[in-house]
Amino acid sequence: MRWRVGSGEKISIVGQPWLMDSHNPFITSNSKVLRKNKVCSLMVSDHRGWDEDILRDLFNEIDHMEHDTVYWSKESSGNYSVRSAYRMLRAQMNPWRQEDNASLWRKIWKIKAPPKILNFVWRSLTDCLPTLVILQRKNVYVESVCPVCSREEESIAHILVTCPLAKLCWQVFVHGYLSSRD
Ligand SMILES: [Zn+2]
Structure with missing residues (x-):
């Protein structure tokens, strides 16, 4: 499950999966200020956009939606399906997909x-x-x-x-x- 960011009021910046990155949806930056704040604090006051000054150094790619919703990232529809979960587990079980097998x-x-x-x-x-x-x-x-x-x-x-x-x-x-x- 992932968070899709809307107003950002329910989502903690640190420790919750809300980035678009399919491999690591958690932010890696872990400063005190970030830890105690919600995603909405990264936005400009009317919640209609990101505070670019705060974000510029933190993130590369950000999505913006109306409401905070939980979605399943393995289907483009966002709806959970057993088939896509099975596919994900199979891919994880295939060690050859991992980059650290370079040698x-x-x-x-x-x-x-x-x-x-x-x-x-x-x-x-x-x-x-x-x-x-x-x-x-x-x-x-x-x-x-x-x-x-x-x-x-x-x-x-x-x-x-x-x-x-x-x-x-x-x-x-x-x-x-x-x-x-x-
Ligand atoms: Zn056979």
Whole structure:
């Protein structure tokens, strides 16, 4: 949940999620003055706009609305939906999306393989392959169960790693690789 700023009278400046930034909606500045005041104190007296002098050093981007309302930031409508919450959790669970994996990405780009293979690796690690799960997430009307094994949903991890067919491929590959080194 986020605060959408209207008059700003109900929202504390510090410790409440009211910035537009999707990663960190909390302000990072934490001076005493800010801590005990509401967002309305950052506005000019008629509540119709921000006090630019106060804000200039604090914020980059600010939204302004009529009333203080709570909204769900993961849907453009602002309404909570299970689907968008699921999508958000899935994205959080995918460690490859995090920027601090820069060194791992560097290793991947150093792999001596044709560009189209590296592109495939990159797409699979960033959730950018049209698996049934992802198609469904993009509102394409399909069943998400794996058409190969019918045991799990066809996610990227499933079709490339945990599906029995994928496991078989990996076994054949590893076996071939090991015997080529003998
Ligand atoms: Zn499968």
